[in-house]
Amino acid sequence: MSKTLSLTIFALLASLVAPAAAQDIKVGTIFPLSGGAGPDGQTVTNAVKLVVGQLNEKGGLLGRKITVISKDDESTPAVGVSRANEMISEKVDLVIEGWNSPVTLAMQPILARAGIMDITAVSKSDLILSGETNPNAVRINSSNGFDAGVIAKYVVEKLKAKKVAFLTQNDVYGNGFQAAVEAEFKKMNFSGEVTMTEKFAFKDTDFRVQLTNLKSANPDAIIVTNSSNSSGLPAMVEQYRQADIKSTFVGAVGIMLTTVFKVAGDANNGIVSADIFFPDLPPFTSMPSSTAFVAAYTKAYGVAPDKSAALGAAAVQVWAKAVEATKSLDRKTVAAAIRGQAIKDTVFGDVQFLPNGQMQPRYVVFKVIDGKNAKLEAIE
Known part of the structure; x- marks a missing residue:
């Protein structure tokens, strides 16, 4: 056997036993990016990308970087189902979704059957947490x-x-x-x-x-x-x-x-x-986690974040903290570390999740006093 051939075989065997480079963790987002809710879906998606970027700057999760894959559900249930199937093909580890409740309800069973962790950021229907379509449901926004x-x-x-x-x-x-x-x-x-x-x-x-x-x-x-x-x-x-x-x-x-x-x-x-979120009203103005997010979002996108942005950011934060605590990406394991548990230091401060996966909301009732400048007055 020639020396060149021996070296080639040795290199091939070495490559087979060498540890494979850790693949990126994939986070999918499914929101309306066009149509009447398009700008709002873009806001949520931007917040997800911002927080993922912050995590990557600190080394990612479980020693792996995170990539974001974003898709447009067009506020249509049938399109949402198609996008959910695309996320399955992409082998994502997490889907953050949901501006329209009918779209969320159509996607939930698809993602659940595929074993993909699914966090609803915005959609409000009480059926989302019923357990019938997603027994491991988690929602950040308040419910109907x-x-x-x-x-x-x-x-x-x-x-x-x-x-x-x-x-x-x-x-x-x-x-x-x-x-x-x-x-x-x-x-x-x-x-x-x-x-x-x-x-x-x-x-x-x-x-x-x-x-x-x-x-x-x-x-x-x-x-x-x-x-x-x-x-x-x-x-x-x-x-x-x-x-x-x-x-x-x-x-x-x-x-x-x-x-x-x-x-x-x-x-x-x-x-x-x-x-449940206001960037310039108490108690958020005294929460370091909230003020840091507001400052980072404003710097990145030129406008202060609204509630929809906060929901997207919190979805990433809550999931990441559960992953870090459990050292796992398994849907059931991560969901169990969120449902019924307290999660500290999110955009919403320290939050409590109910056993059904609903984040406990804290409300401020307000009246609009200057719509042109989005100025509000708290009523209670």
Whole structure:
């Protein structure tokens, strides 16, 4: 055997026994990146990429770097299913998803059957945590059930409304929220009445017929759901003002995002809503983890982060802390380290997860006082 051939065989054998380089951990994101919710989905995705970048600067997780693969669900369940299958083909270790509840509910069983860890960042339907489609579900955002209690309490105890109407997005998110609010009314022995419900589709931008009907009913409060924060909701707010409706516009929790203020401006003045994150209000201004995120996000993207960005960031943080604690990427193992557990030092501060995977929310109810500059006044 020649010396050259011997060296070749030796090199080949050495390569077979040498340890393979550790592959990157893959994090997938599935959000609307186009259409009416596109700018909001981009905000969540940007926050995920920012926090992943921060982790990589510290060496990644389990000694491995993290890469982000982002896909557009187009706010459509069928597209979401296709994107979930693409993530399976990509062999991702985690999917962070969910702006629209119908899309999340369509994707959950696909990812669960593939054994992929799935964290819902934004979608609110209570069915997401039912355990039927994803027994290891984790959600960062508040749920319809929690939100309903906050809104019902404001309408009954603070506004003291006697006549209430609903302007409801006609899908599992909107209908679920309305049903939850009405259930809260019953628990509170609400002595008033629900006088009218007007419904619309997620992609609608013309609400003049519904608003005309609501103006005629003249309720004390109109409770609104609309998750098309960059298109449908700003149009609704502007048309609401143009119709000169005197009823108080009470927005569902989490719908009054930066995109709404940017488009509708001062037409938002007087709107009442609630949310779980504010970059410039207590208690977040005194949380080091929150202020650091706000500063980093603002530096990276030129604007302060809104709640949707905070949810994306927290999803990465919570997952990473569970991975570090368990030294595992296994879905069941990681989910068990989150569900029912306390996670420290997130964008939301120290947080507690309920046994069903829901992060316990802390709310601030507010009124918009300067829509053009997105200035809010805390009510309670």
